[in-house]
Amino acid sequence: MGAAPLHVELEKDGALLRLRLSRPKANIVDAAMIAALRAALGEHLADARLRAVLLTAEGPHFSFGASVEEHLPGSAAAMLRDLHALILQLVGSPVPVLVAVRGQCLGGGLELAAAGHRIFAAPGAMFGQPEIKLAVFAPAASCLLPEKIGPSRAEDLLFSGRSIGAEEAYRIGLVDALAEDPSQAALAYFEEHLAKRSAASLRFAVRAARFDFVARVRRKLAEVERLYLEELMATHDAVEGLTAFIAKRPAVWEDR
DSSP: OOSOSEEEEEETTTTEEEEEEOSTTTOOBOHHHHHHHHHHHHHHTTOTTOOEEEEEESSSOSBOOBOSGGGSHHHHHHHHHHHHHHHHHHHTOSSOEEEEEOSEEETHHHHHHHHSSEEEEOTTOEEEOGGGGGTOOOHHHHHHHHHHHOHHHHHHHHHHOOEEEHHHHHHTTSOSEEOSSHHHHHHHHIIIIITTSOHHHHHHHHHHHTHHHHHHHHHHHHHHHHIIIIIGGGSHHHHHHHHHHHHTSOOOOOOO
8 A cells, every 4th residue: 555546647738637546446535545636636726727637547447435444433524524625625626627437436436526527437337325335325425416417316326325337327417428438538528628728717617617516515515424423423323334344244233
Protein backbone atom coordinates (compact mmCIF):
# COMPACT_ATOMS: atom_id res chain seq x y z
CA MET A 1 0.00 0.00 0.00
CA GLY A 2 3.06 2.25 -0.17
CA ALA A 3 2.37 3.53 -3.67
CA ALA A 4 0.54 6.81 -4.11
CA PRO A 5 -3.22 6.17 -4.20
CA LEU A 6 -3.79 8.77 -6.93
CA HIS A 7 -1.99 9.90 -10.07
CA VAL A 8 -2.47 13.59 -10.80
CA GLU A 9 -1.66 15.04 -14.22
CA LEU A 10 -2.29 18.45 -15.73
CA GLU A 11 -2.77 18.11 -19.49
CA LYS A 12 -3.72 20.23 -22.49
CA ASP A 13 -1.67 23.24 -21.33
CA GLY A 14 -3.39 23.23 -17.97
CA ALA A 15 -6.92 22.93 -19.37
CA LEU A 16 -7.52 19.34 -18.18
CA LEU A 17 -6.86 17.85 -14.74
CA ARG A 18 -6.63 14.06 -14.95
CA LEU A 19 -7.10 12.21 -11.65
CA ARG A 20 -6.46 8.47 -11.80
CA LEU A 21 -7.34 6.18 -8.88
CA SER A 22 -4.17 4.12 -8.63
CA ARG A 23 -4.67 1.20 -6.29
CA PRO A 24 -5.99 -1.53 -8.60
CA LYS A 25 -7.75 -3.78 -8.73
CA ALA A 26 -10.14 -2.57 -6.02
CA ASN A 27 -9.25 1.16 -5.93
CA ILE A 28 -10.80 1.34 -2.46
CA VAL A 29 -11.97 4.83 -1.52
CA ASP A 30 -10.18 4.87 1.85
CA ALA A 31 -8.81 7.73 3.94
CA ALA A 32 -5.62 7.98 1.88
CA MET A 33 -7.51 8.04 -1.43
CA ILE A 34 -9.97 10.63 -0.12
CA ALA A 35 -7.15 12.85 1.17
CA ALA A 36 -5.28 12.65 -2.14
CA LEU A 37 -8.39 13.54 -4.16
CA ARG A 38 -9.27 16.44 -1.88
CA ALA A 39 -5.74 17.79 -2.07
CA ALA A 40 -5.58 17.58 -5.87
CA LEU A 41 -8.95 19.28 -6.30
CA GLY A 42 -8.08 21.92 -3.72
CA GLU A 43 -4.83 22.71 -5.50
CA HIS A 44 -6.08 22.85 -9.09
CA LEU A 45 -9.79 23.74 -9.30
CA ALA A 46 -9.13 27.45 -8.91
CA ASP A 47 -6.69 27.55 -11.85
CA ALA A 48 -8.18 30.00 -14.36
CA ARG A 49 -6.99 27.90 -17.33
CA LEU A 50 -8.75 24.73 -16.19
CA ARG A 51 -11.74 23.63 -18.27
CA ALA A 52 -12.48 20.11 -16.99
CA VAL A 53 -11.51 17.30 -14.62
CA LEU A 54 -11.22 13.72 -15.90
CA LEU A 55 -11.64 11.12 -13.13
CA THR A 56 -10.47 7.65 -14.17
CA ALA A 57 -8.99 4.53 -12.56
CA GLU A 58 -6.16 2.11 -13.17
CA GLY A 59 -6.87 -1.59 -13.60
CA PRO A 60 -10.02 -3.46 -14.64
CA HIS A 61 -12.34 -1.77 -12.13
CA PHE A 62 -13.19 1.83 -11.26
CA SER A 63 -13.72 1.13 -7.55
CA PHE A 64 -15.15 -1.54 -5.28
CA GLY A 65 -16.22 1.24 -2.90
CA ALA A 66 -15.24 2.69 0.45
CA SER A 67 -13.24 0.94 3.17
CA VAL A 68 -15.64 -1.16 5.26
CA GLU A 69 -13.21 -1.08 8.20
CA GLU A 70 -13.35 2.72 8.25
CA HIS A 71 -17.16 2.55 8.56
CA LEU A 72 -16.97 0.96 12.03
CA PRO A 73 -18.13 3.15 14.93
CA GLY A 74 -14.66 4.24 16.02
CA SER A 75 -13.74 5.77 12.66
CA ALA A 76 -17.04 6.32 10.86
CA ALA A 77 -17.45 9.97 11.86
CA ALA A 78 -14.05 11.07 10.57
CA MET A 79 -14.36 8.94 7.43
CA LEU A 80 -17.81 10.29 6.53
CA ARG A 81 -16.79 13.88 7.25
CA ASP A 82 -13.85 13.64 4.86
CA LEU A 83 -15.69 11.63 2.19
CA HIS A 84 -18.60 14.06 2.20
CA ALA A 85 -16.23 17.04 1.97
CA LEU A 86 -14.79 15.37 -1.15
CA ILE A 87 -18.27 14.72 -2.57
CA LEU A 88 -19.15 18.39 -2.08
CA GLN A 89 -15.93 19.45 -3.82
CA LEU A 90 -16.97 17.38 -6.84
CA VAL A 91 -20.62 18.46 -6.75
CA GLY A 92 -19.56 22.10 -6.50
CA SER A 93 -16.68 21.88 -8.96
CA PRO A 94 -16.45 25.10 -11.00
CA VAL A 95 -15.59 23.09 -14.13
CA PRO A 96 -17.20 19.94 -15.57
CA VAL A 97 -16.09 16.66 -13.98
CA LEU A 98 -15.98 13.84 -16.56
CA VAL A 99 -15.87 10.31 -15.14
CA ALA A 100 -14.62 7.25 -17.08
CA VAL A 101 -15.75 3.89 -15.68
CA ARG A 102 -14.68 0.32 -16.39
CA GLY A 103 -15.67 -2.78 -14.46
CA GLN A 104 -17.17 -2.44 -10.99
CA CYS A 105 -18.28 0.99 -9.78
CA LEU A 106 -19.77 0.32 -6.38
CA GLY A 107 -20.59 2.02 -3.09
CA GLY A 108 -18.33 4.97 -2.42
CA GLY A 109 -16.95 4.61 -5.93
CA LEU A 110 -20.39 5.21 -7.43
CA GLU A 111 -20.88 8.14 -5.05
CA LEU A 112 -17.72 9.73 -6.49
CA ALA A 113 -18.89 9.10 -10.04
CA ALA A 114 -22.42 10.38 -9.39
CA ALA A 115 -21.01 13.61 -7.93
CA GLY A 116 -19.45 14.41 -11.31
CA HIS A 117 -21.19 15.92 -14.31
CA ARG A 118 -20.96 13.23 -17.00
CA ILE A 119 -20.23 9.49 -16.75
CA PHE A 120 -18.69 7.59 -19.68
CA ALA A 121 -18.84 3.80 -19.21
CA ALA A 122 -17.52 0.69 -20.90
CA PRO A 123 -20.27 -1.77 -21.92
CA GLY A 124 -19.24 -4.27 -19.24
CA ALA A 125 -19.29 -1.79 -16.37
CA MET A 126 -21.47 -2.48 -13.33
CA PHE A 127 -23.00 0.10 -10.98
CA GLY A 128 -24.46 -0.42 -7.53
CA GLN A 129 -24.91 0.74 -3.96
CA PRO A 130 -24.63 -2.53 -1.98
CA GLU A 131 -24.48 -0.88 1.46
CA ILE A 132 -27.94 -2.14 2.50
CA LYS A 133 -26.60 -5.71 2.28
CA LEU A 134 -24.35 -4.80 5.22
CA ALA A 135 -27.29 -3.22 7.09
CA VAL A 136 -26.10 0.34 6.45
CA PHE A 137 -27.00 2.92 3.80
CA ALA A 138 -25.09 5.23 1.46
CA PRO A 139 -25.47 8.83 2.66
CA ALA A 140 -24.05 10.61 -0.40
CA ALA A 141 -25.84 8.32 -2.86
CA SER A 142 -29.09 8.95 -0.98
CA CYS A 143 -28.67 12.61 -1.93
CA LEU A 144 -27.16 12.28 -5.41
CA LEU A 145 -29.04 9.42 -7.06
CA PRO A 146 -32.59 10.83 -6.67
CA GLU A 147 -31.32 14.02 -8.32
CA LYS A 148 -29.63 12.17 -11.16
CA ILE A 149 -32.05 9.35 -12.01
CA GLY A 150 -35.24 10.27 -10.14
CA PRO A 151 -36.57 9.05 -6.79
CA SER A 152 -38.11 5.76 -7.97
CA ARG A 153 -35.01 4.42 -9.73
CA ALA A 154 -32.76 5.68 -6.98
CA GLU A 155 -34.86 3.98 -4.31
CA ASP A 156 -34.67 0.69 -6.22
CA LEU A 157 -30.85 0.75 -6.14
CA LEU A 158 -30.62 2.05 -2.56
CA PHE A 159 -33.18 -0.37 -1.07
CA SER A 160 -32.21 -3.52 -3.02
CA GLY A 161 -28.44 -3.10 -3.14
CA ARG A 162 -28.50 -4.67 -6.61
CA SER A 163 -26.01 -3.82 -9.33
CA ILE A 164 -27.02 -2.81 -12.83
CA GLY A 165 -25.10 -3.09 -16.07
CA ALA A 166 -23.87 -0.18 -18.14
CA GLU A 167 -26.72 -0.48 -20.65
CA GLU A 168 -29.40 -0.20 -17.95
CA ALA A 169 -27.43 2.60 -16.30
CA TYR A 170 -27.39 4.43 -19.64
CA ARG A 171 -31.10 3.83 -20.18
CA ILE A 172 -32.05 5.36 -16.82
CA GLY A 173 -29.69 8.32 -17.17
CA LEU A 174 -27.03 7.36 -14.65
CA VAL A 175 -24.50 6.95 -17.46
CA ASP A 176 -24.26 9.59 -20.18
CA ALA A 177 -22.35 7.66 -22.87
CA LEU A 178 -21.25 4.08 -23.60
CA ALA A 179 -17.84 3.49 -25.17
CA GLU A 180 -15.36 0.63 -25.39
CA ASP A 181 -12.71 3.08 -24.18
CA PRO A 182 -14.52 5.45 -21.80
CA SER A 183 -11.42 7.54 -21.09
CA GLN A 184 -10.95 8.22 -24.79
CA ALA A 185 -14.64 9.03 -25.13
CA ALA A 186 -14.37 11.52 -22.26
CA LEU A 187 -11.28 13.07 -23.88
CA ALA A 188 -13.10 13.33 -27.20
CA TYR A 189 -15.99 15.10 -25.44
CA PHE A 190 -13.50 17.46 -23.84
CA GLU A 191 -11.79 18.25 -27.15
CA GLU A 192 -15.02 18.75 -29.07
CA HIS A 193 -17.11 20.59 -26.52
CA LEU A 194 -14.96 22.10 -23.75
CA ALA A 195 -11.38 22.76 -24.89
CA LYS A 196 -12.31 25.62 -27.22
CA ARG A 197 -14.65 27.39 -24.80
CA SER A 198 -13.81 30.39 -22.67
CA ALA A 199 -12.69 28.93 -19.35
CA ALA A 200 -14.18 31.91 -17.52
CA SER A 201 -17.58 31.65 -19.19
CA LEU A 202 -17.63 27.86 -18.79
CA ARG A 203 -17.36 28.35 -15.04
CA PHE A 204 -20.41 30.60 -15.06
CA ALA A 205 -22.33 28.01 -17.07
CA VAL A 206 -21.43 25.28 -14.58
CA ARG A 207 -22.42 27.45 -11.61
CA ALA A 208 -25.74 28.35 -13.24
CA ALA A 209 -26.60 24.75 -14.14
CA ARG A 210 -25.92 23.45 -10.62
CA PHE A 211 -26.88 26.47 -8.54
CA ASP A 212 -29.79 25.01 -6.56
CA PHE A 213 -28.53 21.41 -6.94
CA VAL A 214 -25.40 22.16 -4.91
CA ALA A 215 -27.44 23.82 -2.18
CA ARG A 216 -29.87 20.88 -1.98
CA VAL A 217 -27.13 18.27 -1.78
CA ARG A 218 -25.19 20.21 0.86
CA ARG A 219 -28.28 20.59 3.04
CA LYS A 220 -29.51 17.00 2.69
CA LEU A 221 -26.05 15.46 3.08
CA ALA A 222 -25.62 17.10 6.49
CA GLU A 223 -28.93 15.59 7.62
CA VAL A 224 -28.33 12.06 6.34
CA GLU A 225 -24.79 12.07 7.77
CA ARG A 226 -26.33 12.83 11.17
CA LEU A 227 -28.92 10.07 10.63
CA TYR A 228 -26.14 7.60 9.81
CA LEU A 229 -23.84 8.46 12.72
CA GLU A 230 -26.30 9.21 15.51
CA GLU A 231 -29.12 6.76 14.75
CA LEU A 232 -28.09 4.00 12.34
CA MET A 233 -24.74 3.30 14.02
CA ALA A 234 -26.49 2.98 17.38
CA THR A 235 -28.33 -0.12 16.13
CA HIS A 236 -27.20 -3.70 16.57
CA ASP A 237 -27.66 -4.74 12.95
CA ALA A 238 -25.56 -1.97 11.39
CA VAL A 239 -22.53 -2.87 13.51
CA GLU A 240 -23.21 -6.59 13.01
CA GLY A 241 -23.37 -6.22 9.21
CA LEU A 242 -20.04 -4.43 9.03
CA THR A 243 -18.22 -6.73 11.46
CA ALA A 244 -19.62 -9.86 9.79
CA PHE A 245 -18.40 -8.65 6.41
CA ILE A 246 -14.91 -8.01 7.76
CA ALA A 247 -14.89 -11.42 9.49
CA LYS A 248 -16.16 -13.09 6.29
CA ARG A 249 -19.08 -14.74 8.09
CA PRO A 250 -22.87 -14.56 7.64
CA ALA A 251 -24.51 -11.70 9.50
CA VAL A 252 -27.10 -12.48 12.18
CA TRP A 253 -29.84 -9.85 12.14
CA GLU A 254 -31.79 -9.02 15.28
CA ASP A 255 -33.89 -6.39 13.49
CA ARG A 256 -32.87 -3.73 15.98
